[in-house]
Amino acid sequence: FTTEKALAYRDGGINRISFGLQTFDDRLLKVIGRPHRARDVETTIEAIHAAKFDNFSLDVIYGIPGQTEAELRADLARAAATGATHLSCFRLEIIPFTTLKLREAAGELPERLPVEALDAMDLIVSEELTRHGYREYGAFNFAKPGYESVHNEIAFVAPQGEYVGFGNSAYSFINDHVYTNHAHLENYEAAVIEGRDPIAKAHRLTAYEAMSRYFVLGVKFLRVRRGPFIERFGLEPEQLFGDVIRGLEEAGVWRREGDDWVITPRGRQYINNVAKSFYVGGSVGHRQHAEFVPTITPEQILRYARKVEAIANADAPQEQP
Known part of the structure; x- marks a missing residue:
């Protein structure tokens, strides 16, 4: 994403940009299989500000396997510091028949967070963003006063x-x-x-x-x-x-x-x-x-199936000679 593209959007009549940050933590981005890194997000935000396109929204994902409360708080503080006028924050959902679910079954992801930890993170999101001046106006949405999404409403x-x-x-x-x-x-x-x-x-x-x-x-x-x-x-x-x-x-x-x-x-x-x-x-x-259905190739299914089989075999009790 470049300043030129942001200017083209603004000149074309678009008055708000929304893009998927997910997290500023490169380790967690790798866990959920996202190809971008924190520096890519920073470059995009710099381009938006350079184009004087200051009404923008970020999507944040939390509840990622292996994520700590401290990491979530750091993500929220960093997102607020970008000047974003709107934040949409979602718990991660690992959906069946997706690559992420296959990777989980193959043992490639950290263990899922317990429900109690996820519930605590819900409260952290609400409390932290309220402290940073955002108003919660929906199950997942937080906006600076006057910047609520017209589409959402x-x-x-x-x-x-x-x-x-x-x-x-x-x-x-x-x-x-x-x-x-x-x-x-x-x-x-x-x-x-x-x-x-x-x-x-x-x-x-x-x-x-x-x-x-x-x-x-x-x-x-x-x-x-x-x-x-x-x-x-x-x-x-x-x-x-x-x-x-x-x-x-x-x-x-x-x-x-x-x-x-x-x-x-x-x-x-x-x-x-x-x-x-x-x-x-x-x-x-x-x-x-x-x-709109995520595509999983037969090769991916076979590769992860072999990993699952290997894990099962490793956990199985060994016969004594």
Whole structure:
């Protein structure tokens, strides 16, 4: 990323840049298999500042196997010192059928952090970034006053609005349709050059899916408004999600506050599970479009399978002669 590219973005009307820092610790970057290093991030930030493009956001990943609380605090302090107006902080998820999961099975990663350590890190993120002048306004989002993401507040906060995404991998939501652009840059470019819509997949939400979406996305911003749901869909949420709502209240992960439901501190720690409670129909276990599924080659699978086999053989009791 260069100053020239930042200037081109600014001159083209883009007013905010977001990029994946993940961590400033080169050791941890290697653990999660990221190709960049801390110096690459510093160079990018220097280019952004040189272009006087000072409204930018960083993504931070924490809960990495082998990460300590001190390392997390150092990452957060360093991220705040860059002048970023917005930070999005996510726990690492090791997802099945990815290279990271294969590496874990092959014994290439440090041991996962216990749940108690991850919960403690959630609190550290909130406390440290609040101390550095950021306001928490969603499950993963922190902004300096006045720099909250407009996209987040339109796309997630209930009742959600419409938006258009430009570029490869971008999503749009218009007229109850979800549109997904091509993930691969060459496919996206070819469609644009040929005058075609660069859409890889489109889906019209059913009424049931739209009601589910209202809650699934709204939960991510810690408050779901009941009144707008009734106005939009003509029925009370309890008629559709009564059992789910009662179960979440009994679990202590959310509570009623006036006419809204609010995620509790305990619920914030399990926010993705709370959101998934409202999945319905085809959303349950629904696979992503093929372009968006991480590709694992047969060679990778075989290589890691051999490592797993070697580990199992080494741990097996040896027969005595």
